[in-house]
Amino acid sequence: LLQYSDLSRAQLMTGNLIKQILNGDVRALASLMSLIEEGDPKLKSVLKAVYPHTGKAHVIGVTGAAGTGKSSLIDRMTTEFRRQKKSVGILAVDPTSLFSTGALLGDRIRMHNHFADSGVFIRSFATRGGSGGVSAAVRKAIHLLDAAGKEVIFVETIGVGQDQLEIATLAHMVVVVLTPQMGDEVQGMKAGLAEIADILVVNKADLSGADETVQQLKALFGDEDFDIVSTSAIQSEGISLLVAGIEKRLSESLDNGKYQSKRLHLCRQELLSLLRERVFAKVAKKIADGSFETQVKQVAEGQIDPYSAADKLARRIDL
């Protein structure tokens, strides 16, 4: 994608670029995705201009522990959706580490089947840096892909650390990927799964113990509103069943109003995140007059405790 990112900044504000996005132009999309990662403020007017053309895509979160085969599963589901002539976007959230050189290449290799297909757009986002965190960046990317006509957008994350619950603030539906090896751990995961999952997938069903894991999950969640599907991404088994399950759930939730209330929830989360950003930018300006640094020094010198200093500053910022 590197060759796309040198698109001139001047082009960004042109109506032409908006048109390119709405036409699903890959080059324009890739270029804007780079601007998201850089936190470019010019992006805002593009996002505003394309927003009226969004709201059609279904966003499907795919999460699970490392090594459960999430990327391969997304690759196979993408093949299935493409067979139905649906356009697909894939956003992978890479949990970058100070101590490794990143997982980007891995994703690209695992999803190689679709790189030549202009109906599939793939992009990785690093969890590190970026104003407002990675969720804010992913939301912007979703809007762009939605406006560009992607009908299905996958968001892949690893369910760990402070980031783990954010998938539920981004996606219309969450697929949690497990493996047969998890066996006895499943019991302990009940609360976590109940909190976010719509569909539970036991992937790697080619391994022994898959049926038992499915039975365990069914016993555990017997009375709850989950779909439980077993797949083998590597052998392309169970994929059409999984995709059919996703589509059935989507159409049911559209009929019974759940989709609409989920949409309201996602809008609320996005607006809250944007408002936090705006308010804190204002606060930062307000305390740049030296009042903040004065308090910092007083705290460092032990003249005041940080809680009282924060109260004092908050009072000064008269809301």
Place this chain on the structure above:
Amino acid sequence: LLQYSDLSRAQLMTGNLIKQILNGDVRALASLMSLIEEGDPKLKSVLKAVYPHTGKAHVIGVTGAAGTGKSSLIDRMTTEFRRQKKSVGILAVDPTSLFSTGALLGDRIRMHNHFADSGVFIRSFATRGGSGGVSAAVRKAIHLLDAAGKEVIFVETIGVGQDQLEIATLAHMVVVVLTPQMGDEVQGMKAGLAEIADILVVNKADLSGADETVQQLKALFGDEDFDIVSTSAIQSEGISLLVAGIEKRLSESLDNGKYQSKRLHLCRQELLSLLRERVFAKVAKKIADGSFETQVKQVAEGQIDPYSAADKLARRIDL
């Protein structure tokens, strides 16, 4: 620690409790740590009362990838500091996962040497939940341990995801733990290491390749201000050298003023985090009048884009 957490809430506001903390009472400390995790607002007056008694502890961050032996290394360093009759606090940040039952037990087992020692206080914090995130909770825990007379406080984290840079906003000094297996990866980690590390430890020096890794690191960071030490926590080798290195760096930084400017930096980060919390609590009150929900509905119905809606709300919250 469970038996400690049933301390009556009424006791919390008594001068007696403050005294207990200042005397290093383990039961009182454990009870207040639980209140931190629950985000109890009553904690604030205790923190304010003990704050004048803080500022003596040295906070040492220990970070690195999973499996590098951070906990064992902290265990051995604690033994060394205890030999010097220094009181030690250990705060471990557990990256909880929706998909596992937590690492708490693991930490406790690995640090079992010190459970009977009243001069060592150990506590794990989950990355999940808690207002203001885990950094805010850890900062409060640091102040309590500091007031309770702990002279050295270790904070253990895994350097991954959105949480990875926060250790540098909490600790006076950061020790990054590597292993010989990392060999060729080291080159790619240069920027990440340079950003946060004060001391690089090549742990598991009993494995082959340790000397080569140390040489690689020395070549890579030849001109930078790092200490590079190799240890084998499992064989208790290199530990006193590492502890001596930490103490040397601390006393040098106290002499050349680096410690003081680091302290200012930590105060700034804490005050910023507290101010964010306070300001957003005020904002939440201000938009509870229905103005926020009105905008959410308009966004969900496609009448306005979320960016314009956030701008509108931010203007309404007249700072």
